[in-house]
Amino acid sequence: MVVPNDLRERVGGHPLVAETLVRRGFSDVSAALGFLDPACYSPAPASDIPNVVAAAERLERAIQQGETICVWGDFDVDGQTSTTLLVSMLRGLGADVIYHIPSRETESHGVNITWLDRMITAGARLVLTCDTGIGAIEPVEYAHRRGVDVVITDHHDLPDVLPEATAIVNPKMLPQAHPLRQLPGVGCAYKLAEFMFERAGRMSEAEQYLDLVALGIVADVAVQTGDTRYLLQRGLDVLRNTQRLGLQTLMELADLNPSWVSEEHIGFVIAPRMNSLGRLASAQTAVEFLTTADQSRARILATELDGLNARRRLLVQQVMEAIEGRLERDPSLLQFAALVLESPSWPAGVLGIVAGRLAERYGKPAVLIATPPDEMGHGSARSVPACNITHALTAHADLLIRYGGHPMAAGLTINPERIPEFREALSGTVASLIAGAQVRPGVAIDGYVSLSDISLDLVEQLERLAPFGSGNPALTLACRSLTVVDDAVVGAGAEHRRVVVQDEAGEQQRVLWWHGADSELPTGRFDLAIVLRASDYRGQRDVQVEWVYARPLEHPEVVRRLARRSVYVVDYRNIADQVGELENLLGDSAVQVWSEATGRQYFDGLRRHELQQGEHLAIWTAPPGPAELREALERTGAGTVYLFGVDPNLDSPRQFLSLLAGLMKSVLNKREGAISVIELAAATGQREMTVRAGIDWLVARGNLTVVDEHQGKLHLDTGGRRSSQRLESAEARLRELLQETAAYRRHFRRADAGGVLARE
Numbered sequence: 001m002v003v004p005n006d007l008r009e010r011v012g013g014h015p016l017v018a019e020t021l022v023r024r025g026f027s028d029v030s031a032a033l034g035f036l037d038p039a040c041y042s043p044a045p046a047s048d049i050p051n052v053v054a055a056a057e058r059l060e061r062a063i064q065q066g067e068t069i070c071v072w073g074d075f076d077v078d079g080q081t082s083t084t085l086l087v088s089m090l091r092g093l094g095a096d097v098i099y100h101i102p103s104r105e106t107e108s109h110g111v112n113i114t115w116l117d118r119m120i121t122a123g124a125r126l127v128l129t130c131d132t133g134i135g136a137i138e139p140v141e142y143a144h145r146r147g148v149d150v151v152i153t154d155h156h157d158l159p160d161v162l163p164e165a166t167a168i169v170n171p172k173m174l175p176q177a178h179p180l181r182q183l184p185g186v187g188c189a190y191k192l193a194e195f196m197f198e199r200a201g202r203m204s205e206a207e208q209y210l211d212l213v214a215l216g217i218v219a220d221v222a223v224q225t226g227d228t229r230y231l232l233q234r235g236l237d238v239l240r241n242t243q244r245l246g247l248q249t250l251m252e253l254a255d256l257n258p259s260w261v262s263e264e265h266i267g268f269v270i271a272p273r274m275n276s277l278g279r280l281a282s283a284q285t286a287v288e289f290l291t292t293a294d295q296s297r298a299r300i301l302a303t304e305l306d307g308l309n310a311r312r313r314l315l316v317q318q319v320m321e322a323i324e325g326r327l328e329r330d331p332s333l334l335q336f337a338a339l340v341l342e343s344p345s346w347p348a349g350v351l352g353i354v355a356g357r358l359a360e361r362y363g364k365p366a367v368l369i370a371t372p373p374d375e376m377g378h379g380s381a382r383s384v385p386a387c388n389i390t391h392a393l394t395a396h397a398d399l400l401i402r403y404g405g406h407p408m409a410a411g412l413t414i415n416p417e418r419i420p421e422f423r424e425a426l427s428g429t430v431a432s433l434i435a436g437a438q439v440r441p442g443v444a445i446d447g448y449v450s451l452s453d454i455s456l457d458l459v460e461q462l463e464r465l466a467p468f469g470s471g472n473p474a475l476t477l478a479c480r481s482l483t484v485v486d487d488a489v490v491g492a493g494a495e496h497r498r499v500v501v502q503d504e505a506g507e508q509q510r511v512l513w514w515h516g517a518d519s520e521l522p523t524g525r526f527d528l529a530i531v532l533r534a535s536d537y538r539g540q541r542d543v544q545v546e547w548v549y550a551r552p553l554e555h556p557e558v559v560r561r562l563a564r565r566s567v568y569v570v571d572y573r574n575i576a577d578q579v580g581e582l583e584n585l586l587g588d589s590a591v592q593v594w595s596e597a598t599g600r601q602y603f604d605g606l607r608r609h610e611l612q613q614g615e616h617l618a619i620w621t622a623p624p625g626p627a628e629l630r631e632a633l634e635r636t637g638a639g640t641v642y643l644f645g646v647d648p649n650l651d652s653p654r655q656f657l658s659l660l661a662g663l664m665k666s667v668l669n670k671r672e673g674a675i676s677v678i679e680l681a682a683a684t685g686q687r688e689m690t691v692r693a694g695i696d697w698l699v700a701r702g703n704l705t706v707v708d709e710h711q712g713k714l715h716l717d718t719g720g721r722r723s724s725q726r727l728e729s730a731e732a733r734l735r736e737l738l739q740e741t742a743a744y745r746r747h748f749r750r751a752d753a754g755g756v757l758a759r760e
Helices: 005-011 015-023 029-036 052-064 077-092 113-121 137-145 185-199 203-219 226-239 245-253 263-280 285-291 295-329 331-335 348-362 389-394 416-434 456-465 578-588 597-601 626-636 653-670 677-684 688-700 724-750
Strands: 068-072 096-100 124-130 149-153 167-169 339-343 366-370 377-382 402-405 409-414 477-490 496-502 508-513 526-535 542-552 568-571 592-594 616-621 640-646 674-676 704-710 713-718
Touching: 005 015, 005 029, 015 029, 015 456, 052 068, 052 124, 052 149, 052 167, 052 185, 068 077, 068 113, 077 096, 077 124, 077 185, 077 203, 077 263, 077 285, 096 113, 113 124, 113 137, 124 185, 137 149, 149 185, 185 203, 185 226, 203 226, 203 263, 226 263, 245 263, 245 285, 245 295, 245 688, 263 285, 263 295, 263 348, 285 295, 295 331, 295 339, 295 348, 295 688, 295 704, 295 724, 331 339, 339 348, 339 416, 348 366, 348 377, 348 409, 366 409, 366 416, 377 389, 389 402, 389 409, 389 416, 409 416, 456 526, 456 542, 477 508, 578 616, 578 640, 597 677, 616 626, 640 724, 653 674, 653 677, 653 688, 653 713, 653 724, 674 677, 677 688, 688 704, 688 724
Parallel strands: 068 096, 068 124, 124 149, 149 167, 339 366, 508 542, 568 640, 592 616, 616 640
Antiparallel strands: 366 377, 377 409, 402 409, 477 496, 477 526, 496 508, 526 542, 674 713, 704 713
């Protein structure tokens, strides 16, 4: 590959940067600089999108005449951010706005006539959709019969017949190579907002919404090309300095440093929490979460999202376990080219996540369908690169009530009685689509590096090519002639590997192999494909090396699995005299004792944030949740764990709130109201989110005021205003969190000794 000298000189830095630019089609200097730096890129005007003028004119007329505009969105992150953006923009221009985000459970995607009727009855004279509506033929006709106009903004593929809307603004109407064509729903909404502000002579005001655009682009896995990449680059800059209290609080709860937030943090930390609203609750709350100026309300909503995400993870695990059990009982299901499964008990909100994991695990499209009694089945489909799942569904539209989506993901509604027929038909179509498309094992390499080359400086050089994602994947590098010198299974669910590799020069490097716990490690020498990332774990910026693919250089006749480093577990949970046994244990070896809340009355144990590296760990108090257990195990790195698991009996609202109120009184009297959330969590033996819910309850009751919080450290004061509505919400949330903790402690007490440490 030839890199032009002028390009290499203008780009500078590590040679891999210029080489990758050329490999990805940017050999022209101006195009390459525009790719690297948004200041060097010329974005396309919003007026390039067909019908944007007609849409703006109809919205302006509604504003001038005082008509109520209903913004109709969708429940995923793209839809949440699109709705928030348009509602905020219209209100900023003086519009009377109401909005509706459908319920996944009761409405599914799209515009439904039942709720459309309610919005019209509530006064809507114009409906503006975002991230939805391109297939809403009947709802648009109904709106017209009621004397209501509809403007559609959407980005999904165009159907054969379009609705008779006043205006349809969809970047898919543009030519294939147009820089605006790959915009997601929030990108389309932003360009409309940009155009509206431009016409109002307030062009710069659109930029305040770029943080929302960044969230939607990443969460919707939009192809990062042209203006989509440009908007993401600028949006990340705004997100790192966001003024939205909800996002600030959510990042704080997730231990994210806003200054370092990247597309990876959006995809794996922020977006899953926001998506949990649409999966398990009402995404209507998203607009308030993204716009509230009330710090207390922001904290309540951010805590709710964090809790819903934890619940979502548990539901995903339960559905995965149920499916694996079913496939073990009926392996014939795996003989189909598409994995199609159904159940009346599955929560529809997590099926897309599980389908994605199944597609990755089995290398074939997966369709999971929730079939509640006496209802139509609602399903989620996820695919593999060789199969456009939406095209495959189109071939069997006669078997479906409705469907829609992207090449890799789709949703559908089906009569449960037709599922067996659908499984057979879809598998036939999928088999023909992927025939001959199988690739040889291996990955494309962007360049070779030695272990000694790996550094934070190299990572920062490569991050000049970021943000990474669809259309611009992270660089895959390779190291030659390595051997494995150490290996440990890590993660609360023992699903990952931490491997130490060594090259021929004796240089060593730790590598993380995500979901590699059950995979075979190479023996002898091998070349290893890796991805380098910057990690900011616990606030420390460092290099994280991820295992991608190993190519053996030697081929022994017998490939053995390297023995895992295991944790030796000693079970004292059912011993009558647990205190005596622990005293004997402390007299015989150097053991750290993890004890919290009432467990500390027996001896001077350590709380979670006081634990240190050590070989022996005794778990006296039953942990409040799997995350706290994982943190303790990672903090200590213990090779021997002694299980006691005493229940502190603080999982009822009355007991917990009584203890928390007493602690608050002491903090106010003796510490001038200053304490950290983690100290309160350890003192009560609870999760941090539970402590926050308890504090919200005390605030709503008028007993307490949170004066300030910085990096988990609270400054409290007495008194405040009572809010019955917030008190009811906080109490319900607190009760749910305590019930979850009580259930986990019961599991910790009853599960087999090895299994209790292997549960996430």
